[in-house]
Amino acid sequence: MKVTRRDFFSYCTGAAATLGLASTLAPLEKALAASSGPPVIWIKGASCTGCTVSLANRISSTAPVDLADLLIHTIDLVYHPVLMGAAGSLAVQTLQNAAAGKFILAVEGGIPTLYNGATCTIYSQNGVDVTALAAVQQLAPKAAAVLSIGTCASFGGMGAAAPNPTAIKSLSAATGVNTINVPGCPPHPDWIVWTIAQLLAGVTPALDSNRRPTTLYGQTIHSQCSRRDSNWATSLASTGLCNGNLGCKGRQTHADCPTRQWNNDVNWCVGTVTSNGNGTDSLCQGCTEPGFPDKYAPLFSTLGATPASDHKVVDHTTCMTCHTSGRPD
Amino acid sequence: MAQITIVDPVTRIEGHMKVQVTIDTVGGKQQVTDAQCTGTQFRGFEKILAGRDTKDAPYVTQRICGVCPVSHATAASIALEHAAGVTVPTNARILRNLVLGANFIQSHILHFYLLAALDYITPPASAPWTPTWNVDLMRSSSMSQIVTNFVTAVTMRREAHEMAAIFAGRMPGLSGIQAGGFTAKPTSSMISAFTGYLNTLINFINNNYVPDAQLLSNTYSDYHSIGKGPGNLIAYGVFDLDDTANPAKLLKRGVVYNTAPTSVVTLSTANITEMVTNSWYDNSTNNLNPTKGTTITVDPATKTTAYSWLKAPRYKNLPCEAGPLARMWVNGSYRTGISVMDRHMARALETQKVADAMLGWLSSLKVGASEYTPVTAPFSKAGEGLTEAPRGALGHWLTTAASTTLAPNGTTAIGNYQIITPTCWNASPKDTNGVRGPIEQALIGTPVSVAAQPVEVLRVVHSFDPCMSCAVHVMRPDGKPVTVINAQPEF
Numbered sequence: 001m002k003v004t005r006r007d008f009f010s011y012c013t014g015a016a017a018t019l020g021l022a023s024t025l026a027p028l029e030k031a032l033a034a035s036s037g038p039p040v041i042w043i044k045g046a047s048c049t050g051c052t053v054s055l056a057n058r059i060s061s062t063a064p065v066d067l068a069d070l071l072i073h074t075i076d077l078v079y080h081p082v083l084m085g086a087a088g089s090l091a092v093q094t095l096q097n098a099a100a101g102k103f104i105l106a107v108e109g110g111i112p113t114l115y116n117g118a119t120c121t122i123y124s125q126n127g128v129d130v131t132a133l134a135a136v137q138q139l140a141p142k143a144a145a146v147l148s149i150g151t152c153a154s155f156g157g158m159g160a161a162a163p164n165p166t167a168i169k170s171l172s173a174a175t176g177v178n179t180i181n182v183p184g185c186p187p188h189p190d191w192i193v194w195t196i197a198q199l200l201a202g203v204t205p206a207l208d209s210n211r212r213p214t215t216l217y218g219q220t221i222h223s224q225c226s227r228r229d230s231n232w233a234t235s236l237a238s239t240g241l242c243n244g245n246l247g248c249k250g251r252q253t254h255a256d257c258p259t260r261q262w263n264n265d266v267n268w269c270v271g272t273v274t275s276n277g278n279g280t281d282s283l284c285q286g287c288t289e290p291g292f293p294d295k296y297a298p299l300f301s302t303l304g305a306t307p308a309s310d311h312k313v314v315d316h317t318t319c320m321t322c323h324t325s326g327r328p329d
Numbered sequence: 330m331a332q333i334t335i336v337d338p339v340t341r342i343e344g345h346m347k348v349q350v351t352i353d354t355v356g357g358k359q360q361v362t363d364a365q366c367t368g369t370q371f372r373g374f375e376k377i378l379a380g381r382d383t384k385d386a387p388y389v390t391q392r393i394c395g396v397c398p399v400s401h402a403t404a405a406s407i408a409l410e411h412a413a414g415v416t417v418p419t420n421a422r423i424l425r426n427l428v429l430g431a432n433f434i435q436s437h438i439l440h441f442y443l444l445a446a447l448d449y450i451t452p453p454a455s456a457p458w459t460p461t462w463n464v465d466l467m468r469s470s471s472m473s474q475i476v477t478n479f480v481t482a483v484t485m486r487r488e489a490h491e492m493a494a495i496f497a498g499r500m501p502g503l504s505g506i507q508a509g510g511f512t513a514k515p516t517s518s519m520i521s522a523f524t525g526y527l528n529t530l531i532n533f534i535n536n537n538y539v540p541d542a543q544l545l546s547n548t549y550s551d552y553h554s555i556g557k558g559p560g561n562l563i564a565y566g567v568f569d570l571d572d573t574a575n576p577a578k579l580l581k582r583g584v585v586y587n588t589a590p591t592s593v594v595t596l597s598t599a600n601i602t603e604m605v606t607n608s609w610y611d612n613s614t615n616n617l618n619p620t621k622g623t624t625i626t627v628d629p630a631t632k633t634t635a636y637s638w639l640k641a642p643r644y645k646n647l648p649c650e651a652g653p654l655a656r657m658w659v660n661g662s663y664r665t666g667i668s669v670m671d672r673h674m675a676r677a678l679e680t681q682k683v684a685d686a687m688l689g690w691l692s693s694l695k696v697g698a699s700e701y702t703p704v705t706a707p708f709s710k711a712g713e714g715l716t717e718a719p720r721g722a723l724g725h726w727l728t729t730a731a732s733t734t735l736a737p738n739g740t741t742a743i744g745n746y747q748i749i750t751p752t753c754w755n756a757s758p759k760d761t762n763g764v765r766g767p768i769e770q771a772l773i774g775t776p777v778s779v780a781a782q783p784v785e786v787l788r789v790v791h792s793f794d795p796c797m798s799c800a801v802h803v804m805r806p807d808g809k810p811v812t813v814i815n816a817q818p819e820f
Binding site for chain 2: 083263
């Protein structure tokens with residue numbers, strides 16, 4: 001299955017319009033005219049499959065509208081151990097055929113190095129168990145682009161938390177290959193789809209110092225949060241209040257969750273009282289950042305005093321602006 | 330004549346696992362005569378949890394599994410509440426049931442259509458579903474209805490997650506379930522949105538999923554006598570129906586022995602031990618109850634008699650099957666048989682039962698009621714959290730200790746943490762007594778038509794919905810490979 005140019009261009013147009021990136025349309029159009037995009041090989045290292053489950057939650061008004069559309073019309077996902085029909089040698093043959101040509105490598109999960117990687121073997125070749133470590137060291141240098149899907153592949157993530165029992169490394173540290181990182185525990189399906197779409201079109205997105213696309217990870221959660229200037233909450237389950245003093249990591253965490261929302265716009269971790277009234281009133285866990293989770297442990301610890309520039313505390317019990325405009329406290 | 334195929338990986342399973350199968354001809358019929366299950370991934374969550382703030386446990390443990398994070402967050406919360414001696418408010422109990430129920434629906438639909446059905450149907454003609462083994466597929470033209478519903482199922486499982494996220498925050502990786510309750514306050518519009526999703530899903534379950542499972546069960550009726558396993562069933566029970574310390578449950582707790590399949594025995598977790606004789610853990614940790622358990626790995630190269638990263642949990646020294654069939658059997662809701670097809674039927678009927686119950690729970694939610702009080706367990710306490718993941722009984726056991734660097738400022742830290750997952754029950758290796766685990770036992774006797782493409786082995790393994798990726802090594806009776814069919818070239 002090749003990229004359907006019409007669908008793909010439609011997606012890129014929609015995405016670009018949504019993100020205000022009209023200037024990127026011309027190169028995309030040019031790339032699509034020349035190529036239908038290389039196949040994608042998706043390898044799972046030491047992972048929980050949460051990234052794949054999140055990808056399956058893709059839903060959009062623009063193509064690919066969902067997982068089925070993505071797989072049937074947009075990307076040629078030749079190898080994915082959870083989704084593929086083939087098993088065993090047929091699966092590995094498919095992987096090998098794709099790896100002989102131009103391909104994009106996507107890796108979900110960290111790369112264990114304890115016992116030479118023996119705590120995670122992912123397939124066998126000529127009767128020998130192949131570790132995730134050996135597999136990515138073979139594949140990554142040959143790939144046209146290498147994607148770290150999720151925080152484990154990007155930075156080590158939960159599996160690398162102290163005492164890092166299996167000596168997990170990030171994909172780039174394990175292979176020496178520069179990766180494009182799409183962190184999140186899990187990452188939003190739109191972040192995965194957007195980044196793969198860029199690469200299929202031959203476009204390398206602008207990256208920050210942690211090699212995350214700036215389009216997706218350019219701003220902090222806090223700076224986009226509707227609770228930013230609200231009163232401090234003294235307990236979770238405080239509708240609409242800022243959880244910064246309770247351990248919310250939004251001030252240091254880069255992602256667009258507050259504006260993008262999750263699961264077809266129904267909610268997100270901190271929770272916004274949206275037009276449909278949903279609100280979870282919990283914490284941003286800092287899951288897109290290097291060092292997650294230890295950098296933020298305990299997860300209910302606070303980041304310290306919030307600079308005044310970062311939070312204009314409004315006391316809604318006295319603020320007549322809000323009261324007169326009908327804003328709920 | 331026996332021949333060797335190396336099939337690795339077995340796909341459409343969460344995680345990493347391998348099953349080694351011996352195939353021989355017995356009584357004129359080619360079949361599996363021996364089997365070994367190997368968990369090929371170890372991440373050491375129990376070690377990661379030690380020393381952390383107790384309140385981090387629901388966040389950390391959900392990362393064990395992206396398919397059943399709700400169950401881990403629930404088990405961790407229950408264990409901490411048990412250690413602190415508290416129960417959660419009514420609304421929190423109901424919200425947890427609703428989010429957990431939503432994830433049961435998500436997981437069961439995902440399993441039937443996207444993971445298991447491809448062992449029986451000709452899949453959509455594109456990657457990643459094609460190519461596939463083409464052995465004994467589509468026995469009946471009526472099975473085209475399952476192919477048709479395949480794409481709809483992608484939508485349905487996504488919507489089940491959206492339904493969960495209304496209260497949970499996001500799925501997977503939820504933030505709503507915490508020790509001490511549930512952070513979301515339900516509003517009437519949240520309840521209304523949840524109800525809308527649930528009615529759509531109930532419609533799909535009643536009109537598509539259950540009929541499709543029944544069709545598969547009828548069409549492949551020989552699989553009602555394939556893949557039984559030990560016949561011992563274990564269920565911790567799930568979906569609390571009241572706020573007492575020992576609540577009634579929608580799906581009851583209990584154990585059923587193969588020797589007396591109609592009598593349900595009261596479960597006592599004191600009877601659970603984990604054996605490590607054939608696992609890559611230090612033998613000094615053998616046969617411990619999870620309240621005393623510890624996790625000390627050894628290099629596989631130095632313990633060559635072992636063959637798995639999974640420990641072997643046993644109940645009174647017996648291997649037990651966990652999962653929807655065990656739950657429905659213990660509950661008295663499904664007792665037709667124990668087999669590949671009975672697992673699919675029990676899973677489908679359980680989905681229906683849970684979804685129907687959820688409608689009732691929604692109507693008893695109190696709008697806007699507070700249901701979260703942070704819990705800090707005191708030092709030197711023990712907690713046990715028993716619940717069910719979609720694929721079977723899940724237990725967390727912990728002790729609390731004084732503060733550490735990861736739990737500073739007088740907060741309570743986790744001392745020891747032990748987790749027994751449902752797949753640990755089902756895919757366990759041989760125990761100290763040489764008794765095989767449930768999937769190993771279920772595989773023995775399974776007929777295999779084409780040894781190079783043993784789809785029958787996949788069907789047995791997939792019926793348990795293991796939370797791992799499997800590899801299947803098919804070996805000669807003497808265990809030595811003589812030929813390798815479809816050897817994989819270097820790349």
